[in-house]
Amino acid sequence: MRHLGGLVVGLVVTAAVIGGGGWAVQQAALNASADLPSNQNLWIALGALAAVGLVVGLVAAGRISPLATFVPSMVLLAWTVVYALDKTRALSFIPSEESVHQIIRDAGLGNRTMLTTGLYALLGVALFIPVLMPSRWARRDDELDDDYEPQPEGSYY
Numbered sequence: 001m002r003h004l005g006g007l008v009v010g011l012v013v014t015a016a017v018i019g020g021g022g023w024a025v026q027q028a029a030l031n032a033s034a035d036l037p038s039n040q041n042l043w044i045a046l047g048a049l050a051a052v053g054l055v056v057g058l059v060a061a062g063r064i065s066p067l068a069t070f071v072p073s074m075v076l077l078a079w080t081v082v083y084a085l086d087k088t089r090a091l092s093f094i095p096s097e098e099s100v101h102q103i104i105r106d107a108g109l110g111n112r113t114m115l116t117t118g119l120y121a122l123l124g125v126a127l128f129i130p131v132l133m134p135s136r137w138a139r140r141d142d143e144l145d146d147d148y149e150p151q152p153e154g155s156y157y
Contacts (some may be wrong), residue, residue, distance in 0.1 A: 006065020014057050014072040017123065022110030023103060029113065060127060066136040069127040074150075076124035083115055090115065121147035
């Protein structure tokens with residue numbers, strides 16, 4: 001059951017990085033030249049980037065199923081490999097038609113920026129490292145101690 005939950009969390013993290021991170025990168029790039037204290041859109045974009053970073057950090061450092069980091073790492077690394085092998089195919093996955101909502105087009109432009117600059121490769125490798133830790137695949141020790149029966153006080157063993 002823990003790994004099923006990890007799979008769901010992994011899908012949510014993938015959506016947060018691709019959707020939220022892409023939108024925030026695009027908004028930050030559009031508003032980068034404006035004055036920082038008075039630009040509300042830039043503050044929103046920076047807050048969204050911080051929220052995505054927080055989610056990624058909590059999942060990478062937390063004691064959750066390794067599938068929570070494996071799913072987004074494989075998506076990001078696979079997309080990076082496709083980009084390295086065939087740029088036009090990798091960029092064709094990004095929605096850019098006029099029929100798509102503006103927020104999704106903005107997220108797509110941010111995804112293009114993160115893909116072409118190698119940020120997805122960096123995040124993919126960083127999210128894959130916790131999968132290699134054997135302790136992440138094992139159950140917690142306190143779950144195993146529930147069935148433990150203490151020995152009587154005077155027992156030798």
